Amino acid sequence: MYINLSKRIFLDLISSLFLGFVQGITEFLPISSSGHTELFLRLFNLKSSNVTFDVVIHLASLIALLIFFRFNFSNFSQEDFDIKSNKMWIALSFVPIGFFGLIFRDFIDEESRKLIFIGFAFIFSGLILCLHIFKKFKFKFVYVIIFASIFQSFAAFPGISRSGMVIGVSLLLGVGVRKSVLLSFLMSIPLILLSSIYEIIFGVLNSFSEIDILYLFIAFLISFISSFAGIRIMLFLSKFTQLRFFGFYNLILGSIILISILV
Secondary structure, three states, X not given: OHHHHHHHHHHXXXXXXXXXXXXXXXXXXXXXXXXXXXXXXXXXXXXXXXXXXXXXXXXXXXXXXXXXXXXXXXXXXXXXXOHHHHHHXXXXXXXXXXXXXXXOHHHHHOHHHOHHHHHHHHHHHHHHHHHHHOOOOOOOHHHHHHHHHHHHHHHHOOOXXXXXXXXXXXXXXXXXXXXXXXXXXXXXXXHHHHHHHHHHHHHHHHHHHHOOXXXXXXXXXXXXXXXXXXXXXXXXXXXXXXXXXXXXXXXXXXXXXXXXXHO
C-alpha cells in the first residue's frame, strides 16, 4: 500500500512538472499547447488534468505575458505594433472563438480529443503556417485582426495552434514576422483571461478539492517560467526567420500521428 501511494505521488509530481512545462513552452509557440498536452497524457498513460489544474497553468502563462509587456512594452515601436488605433479590435478578438466554443462544446469535449482528429488538426495548423511561402496578400491591419480572430476560433480543437492561426494568417495577409508574433501575444490576453473566468465560474468550484495545492503550485511555477521562455524564444526567432519550420513541424507531427494509427 505504501509503495502504491509513493508511486502515485511520484506520478502526480512528474505529471505536474511536465504538464506545466508543456503548457508554458507551447502556449506562445505556434505548435498547440492543448494538442501536445493530449499527446503527453496518452504517451505516459496519464489521466486528463482537471479544470482547476488547467486554469492555474493558463493563468501562469497569462501572468508571465503581462509581466513581460509591463517591462518591455516601451521597447516596441509603433512600426512594430499600432496599439492605440487597434486596441478595441484586439480586445474583442476573443468573440469568434467564444461563440465557436459554445456551439461546438460537446464535440470539442468528446470527439475532437480522438487521436485521428488531433493528427489532422496538427496538419491543418502546419498548412496555415506555410501558406505565406507560396502567396502573400496585402490587407489593412484592422482586417488582419478580424481574419486572425476568426481563424483563432479553430484553436478550440486540440492540435490547432491559436498562435499558429494568428501568425499564419497575419503572414499570409502581408504583416511582418515580428508584428505577427506581437499580435498573437496581445490577442491571447483577453482570450486566456475570459476563458479562465468562465472555467472558474462553471468548473473550478466543483473540482478544486480533487487536486493537491502543492501540485498546483509546482505546475503554476513551471508554467510561468516556461511561458517566459516561450515568449523570449518567439521574439528571438522573429528577428531571423519566417517561422515556416514551425509549419513543417506541425505537418510532420500530424503525419506521424496519422501513420501510427494506420499501422
